[in-house]
Amino acid sequence: AQTVTQSQPEMSVQEAETVTLSCTYDTSESDYYLFWYKQPPSRQMILVIRQEAYKQQNATENRFSVNFQKAAKSFSLKISDSQLGDAAMYFCAYRTPNNAGNMLTFGGGTRLMVKP
């Protein structure tokens, strides 16, 4: 079974600084998708960024980028120029394309605090 691990329960960053959230996963599949979801306090989870395993290029969405290391099974999220609105729980998630039910497997989450 696939597992996703986020080893940092909490992280803090100064506003305008850069922070990296870690995620590792375990799978025997060669093709899969990885996601980072953000959950602000009392709000729904929203997709921040996704990475297809067959793509060597790391995904980027504005201030958010990933460092995808397939051999190491690592998928970290870098947030540049951190803003107060980035404070949230961040979840790493995994899915295989052959999964008929489209099931996401989540990590335990990292709470990010942004200091003004």
Add this chain to the structure above:
Amino acid sequence: EPEVTQTPSHQVTQMGQEVILRCVPISNHLYFYWYRQILGQKVEFLVSFYNNEISEKSEIFDDQFSVERPDGSNFTLKIRSTKLEDSAMYFCASSEITTLYEQYFGPGTRLTVT
């Protein structure tokens, strides 16, 4: 922007009672999901639903659970006889199709079983 909505936001029930959690997915979405998160634990997949039938379910989704799309807009999760360990946050999600398209999550229903 369209959103997934869930009602109620908080449900308190007594052990052994039946509860129905309601979700309104985004209108043109075809795939629907339920996940749950017990306090302090990971978000866990329960079930996915497509074309009026279950596509996949986890081992958590036992005979106590059922899902239904009773009309063209609602998607419900029923727990027949609640247990203390069913206390959790329940998230509904929907997506357009199965491939790369993201799952859009609702705000969740906090279920407290006493």
